[in-house]
Amino acid sequence: MKMRVLIVDDEPLARERLRDLLENDAEVEVVGECADGPSAVEAIKGQDPDLVFLDVKMPGHDGFRVVEEIGPDRMPVTVFVTAFDKFALKAFEVRALDYLLKPFDRDRFDAALGRAKDLFRSRHTDEVRERLDELLTEVGGERKPVERIAVKSSGSVYFLRAEEVDWVEAAGNYSRLHVGKATHLLRETMTALEAKLDPKRFLRIHRSTIVNIERVRELQPYFHGDYIVLLDDGTELTLSRNYRQRLHEVFGDPF
Numbered sequence: 001m002k003m004r005v006l007i008v009d010d011e012p013l014a015r016e017r018l019r020d021l022l023e024n025d026a027e028v029e030v031v032g033e034c035a036d037g038p039s040a041v042e043a044i045k046g047q048d049p050d051l052v053f054l055d056v057k058m059p060g061h062d063g064f065r066v067v068e069e070i071g072p073d074r075m076p077v078t079v080f081v082t083a084f085d086k087f088a089l090k091a092f093e094v095r096a097l098d099y100l101l102k103p104f105d106r107d108r109f110d111a112a113l114g115r116a117k118d119l120f121r122s123r124h125t126d127e128v129r130e131r132l133d134e135l136l137t138e139v140g141g142e143r144k145p146v147e148r149i150a151v152k153s154s155g156s157v158y159f160l161r162a163e164e165v166d167w168v169e170a171a172g173n174y175s176r177l178h179v180g181k182a183t184h185l186l187r188e189t190m191t192a193l194e195a196k197l198d199p200k201r202f203l204r205i206h207r208s209t210i211v212n213i214e215r216v217r218e219l220q221p222y223f224h225g226d227y228i229v230l231l232d233d234g235t236e237l238t239l240s241r242n243y244r245q246r247l248h249e250v251f252g253d254p255f
Contacts, residue, residue, distance in 0.1 A: 002029040003120050006049040008040040010058040018053050021109050037061025041069045049076050051116050056082040068196055071189040072132035077116050097131055136195050145198035151184040166215045170208035203246050205239040
């Protein structure tokens with residue numbers, strides 16, 4: 001059974017180079033190419049490749065954002081491709097994630113592809129996905145939070161300003177955004193969405209809840225160290241004691 005490969009890079013020559021290196025390998029099949037992050041997200045979700053060669057630096061939507069939107073737990077085996085991101089290289093090395101530094105030669109490429117094949121055959125991908133999650137946490141502090149969120153409604157796509165979101169709740173592998181009286185289902189995990197939002201404005205108060213602190217009106221004691229978080233519109237959410245430290249950091253010690 002061939003390993004299905006997706007190539008993601010905004011440079012046509014870089015995609016061609018990867019395709020040429022892969023075309024004579026009888027164990028792999030190139031199932032698609034993408035030139036930007038949004039199309040990569042759609043291709044990964046739609047084609048479910050076994051391996052993706054993922055460019056780090058792409059205009060407007062980098063490789064890390066792709067991982068965030070898919071979710072580390074649903075990413076295929078990933079080899080990052082980069083030209084100059086020294087911070088990313090250090091992070092990859094610490095997390096033992098593979099990367100190709102442009103320009104790379106065939107020996108370096110073959111070594112990366114060989115490791116990817118071994119991971120695919122062994123099915124030991126859970127550890128790699130944990131490392132992807134750790135990588136997102138590490139690089140998240142170096143990146144700007146998202147200002148707009150694309151949501152689908154009645155077949156159309158429109159953009160919400162992140163600051164419009166009142167709170168977010170988990171819905172399986174999705175996230176449900178609450179904006180005033182409206183709700184929007186987003187095809188992203190809570191972990192992926194949390195990594196994109198501004199940590200100065202949005203706080204995780206429960207494993208299944210993120211809140212815009214600008215909407216918080218009152219905290220009321222509840223049971224076993226938990227609190228009720230009362231929003232301006234009367235919505236009541238639960239602050240788990242496991243997440244109280246972040247409120248300490250933002251508000252001091254109101255407890």
